[in-house]
Amino acid sequence: MTVLASERTALFIFFGGTGDLAYRKLYPSMFNLYKKGTLREHFAVLGTSRNKLTDAQFQEAVRKSLGTTKTDKEAEKFISHFAYEAHDVTDQAHYSVLKDRANELDKKFELQGNRIFYLSLAPSFFGVVAGYLKSEGLTDSEGFNRLVIEKPFGRDYDSAEKLNDALSKSFEEEQIFRIDHYLGKEMIQNIEAVRFGNTLVESLWNNRYIDNIQVTLSEKLGVEERASYYDNSGALRDMVQNHIMQIVSLLAMEQPVSFTDVDIRAEKVKALRSLRVYNVAEASTNFVRGQYGAGDEQRAYRDEDNVPHDSTNETFVAGKLLFDNYRWSGTPFYIRTGKMLADKFTRVDVVFKKPLIDIFSFPQNHNAPLEANVLTMYIEPHAGFSLRLNAKTNGQGFQTAPIDLDYFVDDADSKATPEPYERLIHDAMKGDGTNFSSWQEVSYAWRFVDQIRKVWDLQQPQFPNYTPGSMGPASADELIQRDHRQWVYRLNK
Ligand code: NDP
Ligand code: BG6
Numbered sequence: 001m002t003v004l005a006s007e008r009t010a011l012f013i014f015f016g017g018t019g020d021l022a023y024r025k026l027y028p029s030m031f032n033l034y035k036k037g038t039l040r041e042h043f044a045v046l047g048t049s050r051n052k053l054t055d056a057q058f059q060e061a062v063r064k065s066l067g068t069t070k071t072d073k074e075a076e077k078f079i080s081h082f083a084y085e086a087h088d089v090t091d092q093a094h095y096s097v098l099k100d101r102a103n104e105l106d107k108k109f110e111l112q113g114n115r116i117f118y119l120s121l122a123p124s125f126f127g128v129v130a131g132y133l134k135s136e137g138l139t140d141s142e143g144f145n146r147l148v149i150e151k152p153f154g155r156d157y158d159s160a161e162k163l164n165d166a167l168s169k170s171f172e173e174e175q176i177f178r179i180d181h182y183l184g185k186e187m188i189q190n191i192e193a194v195r196f197g198n199t200l201v202e203s204l205w206n207n208r209y210i211d212n213i214q215v216t217l218s219e220k221l222g223v224e225e226r227a228s229y230y231d232n233s234g235a236l237r238d239m240v241q242n243h244i245m246q247i248v249s250l251l252a253m254e255q256p257v258s259f260t261d262v263d264i265r266a267e268k269v270k271a272l273r274s275l276r277v278y279n280v281a282e283a284s285t286n287f288v289r290g291q292y293g294a295g296d297e298q299r300a301y302r303d304e305d306n307v308p309h310d311s312t313n314e315t316f317v318a319g320k321l322l323f324d325n326y327r328w329s330g331t332p333f334y335i336r337t338g339k340m341l342a343d344k345f346t347r348v349d350v351v352f353k354k355p356l357i358d359i360f361s362f363p364q365n366h367n368a369p370l371e372a373n374v375l376t377m378y379i380e381p382h383a384g385f386s387l388r389l390n391a392k393t394n395g396q397g398f399q400t401a402p403i404d405l406d407y408f409v410d411d412a413d414s415k416a417t418p419e420p421y422e423r424l425i426h427d428a429m430k431g432d433g434t435n436f437s438s439w440q441e442v443s444y445a446w447r448f449v450d451q452i453r454k455v456w457d458l459q460q461p462q463f464p465n466y467t468p469g470s471m472g473p474a475s476a477d478e479l480i481q482r483d484h485r486q487w488v489y490r491l492n493k
Pocket of ligand 1: 021051089150
């Protein structure tokens, strides 16, 4: 068989292969990989769910998800690699049918026994599927066997540990790829490039020069049709435990020994280990929560479909994180995220300390005080950086004013940027775990988050407390103002 240098060889078995995520994200991402030549002749997809579909019906659904027609030759060749098997993941005996089907596809497409088991279904099934994959011999093939699992990974430390114990009976840690789709985002990966590729940045990247770091994941939409999941999760579990903790660990970690998954993860874990786990008093002071009320044309969270009218679930979180280590002691990381906020964007603002002495503000000069330098990393929707410096304004006299050095990825490059799932599926095929969460990272993140949750579960919140289109409750501003600081991004500034 001939395999092109850029081509990857694997059989994908999608559990939950007829679900929203599979159709909306996974198959279109795989098609992109096909168009780029990463997937070509030697790959196959076996979709499964309880739904009884023929191969042709499944292929038709995949075609629809790609938005193509039968006249699109490239798409048709791609779709011809898709097969389907109706399968209930709790039916142990039926795994032998899947195994036969996998072997058949392996032979037909010459897949070298490489298998990726992608669990795109309710997390309560993760452990069961992993167990049967092993006990029924699906992982006995001669190539690699990897398990890709969706979020959420547990709902607290104990449940996450239980799940991890179940998975590790069948798969080694390096075979498990825990998806955090933020790690597949271009600009999140740029954090490492900017930090470790620039002496200018890394030499100042510590508590001597950085006053505080702010991470904002703002969403304009509300809970949409996911209330039954979201009302049992809340913003803390849904966004902080995973996406925000991953971003924070990339910002806080030391330089890895090498740019490999093992070394990068080791540094992220070290950073998370020095994150201060709050006691009750600290958790109450350093974290605030919110829930959106009604807006002009927006109903309140409690009036959304499938949300109980007395729900105390939070749709907003803001908090202060403290690292007890030499690099960061005394430099807080402020984080916030919420639904139904002013706009949809993700950004990191690194606020530097002001010069110790402001020589320009002598009495007869009437100069405004110097502003802090700020390095902003725009993650989404526009990708780029901005560095705020103080400079002399043009003309007579000596006045200073802040100026911004901006760089934004242009439209053509933005369009060519791989979608997170495209990148992550590619990485899973390569066996590169850099952009997936390791068990240790997940476990330290839960230990931190559990303390906040525990305190909140004992207190009755005053909800709703923010209006749609704002940047969350007043308490989020008070949290940072108490430290004589401000959010860099704020409305009406
Ligand atoms: P859906 O509810 O849309 O799909 C669930 C899938 O699982 C369906 O294919 C369903 O088919 C199948 N399924 C359910 N029960 C069984 C069973 N007993 N045996 C076999 N198959 C079963 O879920 P999503 O696609 O939205 O989510 C999938 C995973 O991805 C979840 O872990 C979710 O948290 C995660 N996720 C989803 C996101 C999204 O945007 N949708 C975003 C981030 C993460 P059938 O009922 O016919 O069996
Ligand atoms: C998911 C959360 O993990 O991330 C959603 O479950 C959230 O609630 C989504 O809307 C945000 O992702 P993105 O890529 O749109 O910022």
